[in-house]
Amino acid sequence: MQPAELSAIDLVNAVRQGDLSAVQCTEAFLGRIEALDGAINAFLKVDREGALRTAAGIDERRKAGKPIGALAGLPVAVKDVLCTADLPTTCASKMLEHFRPPYDADTVRRLREADAVIVGKTNMDEFAMGGSNENSAFGPVKNPWDLTRAPGGSSGGSAACVAADMAPVAIGSDTGGSIRQPAGLCGITGLKPTYGRVSRRGLIAFASSLDQIGPMARSAADCALIMETIAGHDPGDSTSLAADVPRYTELLEQPLTGVRIGRVAEHYAEGLDPEVAKGVDEAFAVFKAAGATIHDVELPHAKYGVPTYYLIAPCEASSNLARYDGAHYGHRTALKNTGGFESPLVEMYCRSRAEGFGPEVKRRIMLGTYALSAGYYDAYYAKALKVRRLIRQDYLDAFKHVDLIGGPVSATPAFKLGEKTGDPLAMYLVDLYTVATNLAGVGGISFPCGFTKSGLPLGFQLQAPPLAEPLLLRATDRFQRLTDWHLRRPKKIV
Amino acid sequence: MTLSRQEVAKVGMLARLALSDTELDTMTSELSKIVGFVSLLEKLDTTQVEPLAHPLDTQNVFRDDIPAPSLSTAEALQSAPRHDGECFLVPAVLGESGAA
Numbered sequence: 001m002q003p004a005e006l007s008a009i010d011l012v013n014a015v016r017q018g019d020l021s022a023v024q025c026t027e028a029f030l031g032r033i034e035a036l037d038g039a040i041n042a043f044l045k046v047d048r049e050g051a052l053r054t055a056a057g058i059d060e061r062r063k064a065g066k067p068i069g070a071l072a073g074l075p076v077a078v079k080d081v082l083c084t085a086d087l088p089t090t091c092a093s094k095m096l097e098h099f100r101p102p103y104d105a106d107t108v109r110r111l112r113e114a115d116a117v118i119v120g121k122t123n124m125d126e127f128a129m130g131g132s133n134e135n136s137a138f139g140p141v142k143n144p145w146d147l148t149r150a151p152g153g154s155s156g157g158s159a160a161c162v163a164a165d166m167a168p169v170a171i172g173s174d175t176g177g178s179i180r181q182p183a184g185l186c187g188i189t190g191l192k193p194t195y196g197r198v199s200r201r202g203l204i205a206f207a208s209s210l211d212q213i214g215p216m217a218r219s220a221a222d223c224a225l226i227m228e229t230i231a232g233h234d235p236g237d238s239t240s241l242a243a244d245v246p247r248y249t250e251l252l253e254q255p256l257t258g259v260r261i262g263r264v265a266e267h268y269a270e271g272l273d274p275e276v277a278k279g280v281d282e283a284f285a286v287f288k289a290a291g292a293t294i295h296d297v298e299l300p301h302a303k304y305g306v307p308t309y310y311l312i313a314p315c316e317a318s319s320n321l322a323r324y325d326g327a328h329y330g331h332r333t334a335l336k337n338t339g340g341f342e343s344p345l346v347e348m349y350c351r352s353r354a355e356g357f358g359p360e361v362k363r364r365i366m367l368g369t370y371a372l373s374a375g376y377y378d379a380y381y382a383k384a385l386k387v388r389r390l391i392r393q394d395y396l397d398a399f400k401h402v403d404l405i406g407g408p409v410s411a412t413p414a415f416k417l418g419e420k421t422g423d424p425l426a427m428y429l430v431d432l433y434t435v436a437t438n439l440a441g442v443g444g445i446s447f448p449c450g451f452t453k454s455g456l457p458l459g460f461q462l463q464a465p466p467l468a469e470p471l472l473l474r475a476t477d478r479f480q481r482l483t484d485w486h487l488r489r490p491k492k493i494v
Numbered sequence: 495m496t497l498s499r500q501e502v503a504k505v506g507m508l509a510r511l512a513l514s515d516t517e518l519d520t521m522t523s524e525l526s527k528i529v530g531f532v533s534l535l536e537k538l539d540t541t542q543v544e545p546l547a548h549p550l551d552t553q554n555v556f557r558d559d560i561p562a563p564s565l566s567t568a569e570a571l572q573s574a575p576r577h578d579g580e581c582f583l584v585p586a587v588l589g590e591s592g593a594a
Contacts, residue, residue: 102569195549209548238555239548307532318509325510327584332575336585341512344585350512362511366502366521367528369509383535385545390538392546424524425531441549466550 003028008074008168008222009249015073018062022055022073026117029075033119033166039494040142042151042161044080045088046120051075054117069115071229076111077167079158080121081128082213083202084108087118091204092136093126095330095356105202106234107171107213114229119167122157126358127321128178128206130154131430134421135360142417143186144490145456149414152182152430158216159186164493169226170216175206176309177409177434179214180446184409184459187448189476189486190216191223194466195441196241199234207316208239210309210438219486220447220476224248227469243467251470252477256290259475261462262297262402267433269303273412279450279458280408283479286449287406290478297398297405301390302436308391309435310428311371311384318368321361326352363424392440399465404475408433409446409459437463445472448485457485495530497522 003011003025014020030048037043058072083089083101090096104112111118125135133141133156141156143149144164151160155172159182162170172179174192183190191214198213205211215226231245263284268277284294326332326348333351341347357365371380398405411432420427437444442463449460460479464472480486502522506513513521567580576583 099573102565102572196552235557239552241550301538304535304538307534310528311532311535322510326575327582329573330575341590343587343589345587346510347512348585349510350507353510354512354514357511362513362517363521363524363528365509365511366505366525370497370501370505370525370529371532373505373508379536380529380532382545383540384532385547386540386543387535387538388549389543389546390540392549425527428528428531439549 004032004165006168007219008217009225011168012071012074012225016068022058022117023052025073026051026055026075026119029119029167032164036164036166036493039147040144040160040164041139042122042141042157042164042166043077043120044090044092044123044138044157047087047118050086051117051119058115069113071111072115074116074169075119075167076116077119077122077158077161077170078108079124079155079170079172081124081173081204082108082171083204084118084121087121089121089204091127092124092138093356093358093361094137095324097331099329101202103202106199106236107230108202110229116229122155122161122170124157125154126361127204127317128154128173128175129317129360129364131177131181131427132415132417132420133157134417135358137358140417143414144493145187146414147493148416149456150185150417152185152410152414154178155216156182159183159188159190162186162188162216162218164490168217169222171213171230172216173203173211173213174438175210176313176438177431179216180409180434180444180461181430183216184446184461185414185457187457187485187488188216188218189220189223189445189447190214191227191445191469191472192437192443193227193231193469194241194443196239197231197467197469199237199240201234201236205320207313208320209316210313212438219480220445220473221249221252224252224473224477241467246470248470248473252474254474256287256292256475256478259292259404259471260402261287261292261294262398262405263294264297264299264302264405264407266299266302267407271411272408275452276408276410276412276458280460283449283460284406286479286482287475290482295402297402299394299398299436301387301394304387305391305436305439306428306432308384308387308439309431310367311380312388312439314364314368315372315381316368318365318372321365324353324356325349331356360424388439391436395440395442403464403471405463407461409461413452413456413458433461442466443469443472445476447476447479450485451488495526495533497526497529
């Protein structure tokens with residue numbers, strides 16, 4: 001087997017045992033990137049030199065009998081929303097095209113300390129706002145299963161690079177589905193942990209009460225491996241949870257006998273593609289065969305999830321993105337004396353932001369500013385916060401009766417590039433099945449559960465109560481022992 | 495729900511975004527549609543519901559006040575569009591922005 005076909009767990013073991021050097025392993029994936037990424041555009045930056053230098057250092061330490069980290073030699077691709085002190089961090093925005101962070105994100109620091117090899121930064125929707133990766137200022141990512149289709153978003157580059165074996169593992173972020181939806185559309189496994197499980201320090205903020213970092217890989221077992229490194233409390237993020245980090249990889253074995261999985265009638269709404277519905281039903285059958293029991297549960301406020309999300313997230317974004325003012329870092333306009341502004345400083349702010357941000361980011365800043373402005377705050381933002389409580393309560397009530405909630409991750413398989421770009425509202429609805437997880441602050445995972453007749457991956461989503469990542473990973477791992485959808489790869493990409 | 499072009503222009507100024515005439519036009523129609531869509535929430539009676547700003551029950555986090563190194567001036571200025579080695583440089587804070 002070629003290194004690029006091995007699981008992350010096998011790669012780490014091979015490097016530890018000396019069957020494969022960290023340099024060989026890194027070169028194998030860099031070679032894939034070189035051959036394929038011209039067609040896919042999953043990476044905004046490939047750090048060939050830095051990755052090989054890190055890998056060589058690991059090989060030297062191993063040969064000298066010195067200790068090596070838990071992820072020694074494992075190539076990892078990092079979404080370009082996470083700060084890296086030695087690499088550009090653009091958020092796929094012209095605003096941050098030349099930005100160089102002064103420090104590493106906590107997740108990046110943990111990866112480096114575990115001796116993972118960061119191979120590059122992945123493409124995404126600008127500032128993580130979008131569901132197709134078409135909002136990147138540096139061109140869309142193509143879905144490796146069909147280059148005319150979107151990979152989903154916003155972590156589209158992270159999903160596509162794993163699907164095309166350009167990295168065994170990638171890091172994504174999920175504010176309303178940005179890990180799970182692209183994982184589903186690209187046929188890989190993506191975990192959105194409980195809010196606060198992974199530190200947000202150094203994650204460029206979009207909507208701070210919703211943002212969460214998580215692993216994207218070929219399997220739940222590989223996600224479990226990464227979680228052991230990236231999860232945990234960080235004094236630099238006071239919302240990160242203090243709970244102990246379980247040994248996720250050691251908690252996969254227990255069978256699913258007696259685990260109760262909820263099926264939600266609201267998930268079978270109008271617009272659900274029949275092939276997706278069929279794949280989801282078949283996945284429930286697999287879980288049943290594995291010993292789980294399936295129960296109908298209700299999430300009565302499910303239909304309010306998308307409108308609630310599209311108030312809360314833009315409101316938080318309009319506040320978070322106020323920091324891009326052309327003064328401290330980021331793009332500054334070259335224009336002067338254009339007239340109509342209250343001062344030269346305000347002119348600089350307004351022009352720099354207008355030039356630096358793309359259309360979707362502007363739209364969300366405008367929507368959030370409007371909903372927070374005098375006279376509208378109560379009707380929109382405060383109202384959305386109240387509905388958020390109802391949505392969370394739905395989950396807490398449902399989890400009194402079931403251990404997990406299952407269903408589709410997206411209503412359709414991967415859609416065509418350009419299909420939804422003219423209609424912002426149609427694009428917002430791709431988040432239909434994923435936003436409520438973030439509003440409730442619970443965890444979710446998505447993984448492949450079949451393919452359409454035309455060969456596109458179908459995704460299944462499981463959601464669990466706060467801190468039930470071990471169960472999410474165990475259930476998905478069990479599913480992946482009984483099926484081989486997650487092992488399928490696009491036949492010929494270029 | 496319809497927003498006026500004037501309203502959108504005012505929001506643009508609040509958001510510190512210099513929108514072009516074309517952008518104002520598209521933004522007015524798109525925001526009207528989106529605001530109409532999110533207004534679905536009006537149908538829910540929430541008079542007895544407390545707002546939820548944070549998803550998990552969290553407690554205040556205390557720590558000892560121990561001095562620790564912060565970013566150096568050079569690090570803080572490293573991505574600044576303009577600086578003089580000690581401070582960020584910006585255009586005049588006061589005074590009108592005259593047309594050239």
